[in-house]
Amino acid sequence: MIALDDTDRAILRALSADAGLGAGELGRRLGLSQPAAWRRVKRLEDAGVLAGRRLVLDLPALGFGVTVFLGVKLAIKGRISFEDFERAARAIPEVQVVQHVLGRFDYRLKVVARDIADFERVLRRRIMTLPGAGQIEANVMLSEERRPGPLG
Incomplete structure (x- = not known):
């Protein structure tokens, strides 16, 4: 299990609301640089916390x-x-x-x-x-x- 800090939780909340956010937009919303946001997302993916991103269809x-x-x-x-x-x-x-x-x-x-x-x-x-x-x-x-x- 990976230890999550407040920034990790903010990233997860933002991606839960909009899985299509790129690292640049994510960084702008959270006060991070694009590379820092990308590294954090990559770390969450590698740890299995982010297991994929889904498209939600309007049935x-x-x-x-x-x-x-x-x-x-x-x-x-x-x-x-x-x-x-x-x-x-x-x-x-x-x-x-x-x-x-x-x-x-x-x-x-x-x-x-x-x-x-x-x-x-x-x-x-x-x-x-x-x-x-x-x-x-x-x-x-x-x-x-x-x-x-x-x-x-």
């Missing part, structure tokens, strides 16, 4: 107006491997996240669709035919608030 702007979280309980755990279920779930383009969880369900899936009719098609033709899929519970997302995370 409604792309025509995906419905997000549904599914709880999936496998019907027969001995006959089907978790790996087979995960591989098949990841192959469905509408499935954005596959999480193996502890609790009432074995998996939690984040599914996006154009509308409810499109989600029903994905559910019936793809999700319900996943290997080992048993009980499925759907929760339609009504709104989402993005939280800044533990460094915010």
